Amino acid sequence: MPTPFPLFRRATVTRITQETADTRTFVLAPHGGPLSYRAGQFCIFRVRVDGRHLLRSYSMSSAPETDDELMTTVKRVPGGKVSNWLHDHVMEGDELELTEPRGQFCLRPALADTPLLGFCGGSGITPVLSLAKSALTGTDRRVRLLCADRDRPSAIFYEGMAELAERHPGRLTVVRHLDDERGFLNAADIKEFVGADMEADAYVCGPEPFMELVESALQGSGRIFSERFGGGQVPPPPPPRQAPTPTKPPAATEGTITILLGNKRVSVPRQANETLLQSARRAGLAPPFSCEAGNCATCTAKLTEGTVTMRVNDALTEEEVTEGYVLTCQGVPDTPSVTVEYE
Structure with missing residues (x-):
């Protein structure tokens, strides 16, 4: 009999922080001792909704270099069964099931003078914040973040990022792009943000259209690392119905x-x-x-x-x-x- 994968363990929710109207951070105390993880990684969570076990991946917003507690931040997604269940049913003292942390969206070795650029769309800020805290503590690299949000109330970690920048003057710069003030982010905005840092390492996380825009606008020689989860994206409206074209079934x-x-x-x-x-x-x-x-x-x-x-x-x-x-x-x-x- 093969070994079941993934292996789940339980964790107690010790604290819940309301980050925005639709975003919460869950502070977790894993049973059996702390989890070993790297900044930028995620855990797979298993919850039972309407009699079915559902799995979703959520990134850590904490970093092992700076935080004694394990934290994951979840944004409520319209129609999202797991994110809505977590928001509506989980309270402090409850237990959740999760796997060991995993994922490759982690800091890669780089020269000390190689800047780190982070591009975050909405809740994509979660793993990028973890990476930023790790880089600021464990390296001498400059970190610059471009965070795109609909408006000020929906901007996750707004005050926390500002406080982090104050603690690292000259090394951390956070640029907030709010759609209601500046319109939707475009390629020119991204290139202006990059400026002379064409050889920087870029870490990108957010909705798929945002990520495609950023990746297409980054034309320097720097490395690009992306984190895609895909769940919760609202699909575009279906195209007009057309007469079907006869096709042969796959052979x-x-x-x-x-x-x-x-x-x-x-x-x-x-x-x-x-x-x-x-x-x-x-x-x-x-x-x-x-x-x-x-x-x-x-x-x-x-x-x-x-x-x-x-x-x-x-x-x-x-x-x-x-x-x-x-x-x-x-x-x-x-x-x-x-x-x-x-x-």
């Missing part, structure tokens, strides 16, 4: 994909270039997933037969991959027969 290839989820074991014919997550859906299952970009590890399962190639992996460690774990949203079978088991 099945030799082999079988077998998925074990809960008490179900389902097999479907293998299809070319189809991910394991897509195969599971085609089989009528509803496996856990969130970002579908290879970042959050929510869709992880264990490979028990065959081999796969992951298109993107920004969540699993080398050790976990060696043990057979795979991001099913990114895993494409290499062998005719593949079997994976979800927790």
Whole structure:
């Protein structure tokens, strides 16, 4: 029997801070002792809503170099089952289930004079704040943050970031772009913010349109690191209906994909270039997933037969991959027969 993944442990909510009208920070005391983590990482949380276990990934807003307590900050998402449940039902003294911290959105080694630029859209400030605190404490690098928000009341950590800048004069600069005052952020704003720091390391987190804008505007020689979770984005309106164009169904290839989820074991014919997550859906299952970009590890399962190639992996460690774990949203079978088991 494969080892269940991810392994969850419980943590007591010791304090809740209302950051904005729709954002709260949950201070956690993990059972069994503190969690070891790096700034910028996240935990997968498991909650039971309407009789079903749901998984979501939330970043740490604390940093191990500066904070004695583990903190995660969650913004209420319209229609978001987990974020709304956390806001509406969790009180101080309650317990939550979470995994060990994970993720690759962490500080990379850099020269002391390489600036760090952070680009945050809305709640994307959460992991970037963690990175900033870590860099300011553990390195001599300059840190500059561009934070885009709808308006002043929705700006998360507004006072906290200002206080942090006061504690690090000359090293931390925080620029707040408020849409109601300056209009929507554009490429010119980003290039103006970057200025002469074309070779800086850039860390980007926020809604997908924001991230695409920032990434396309960064044309220097610096490195770009992005964190995508994807959950909670409001989809665009559907295009006008058009007469369907006849298409041939995807051709099945030799082999079988077998998925074990809960008490179900389902097999479907293998299809070319189809991910394991897509195969599971085609089989009528509803496996856990969130970002579908290879970042959050929510869709992880264990490979028990065959081999796969992951298109993107920004969540699993080398050790976990060696043990057979795979991001099913990114895993494409290499062998005719593949079997994976979800927790």
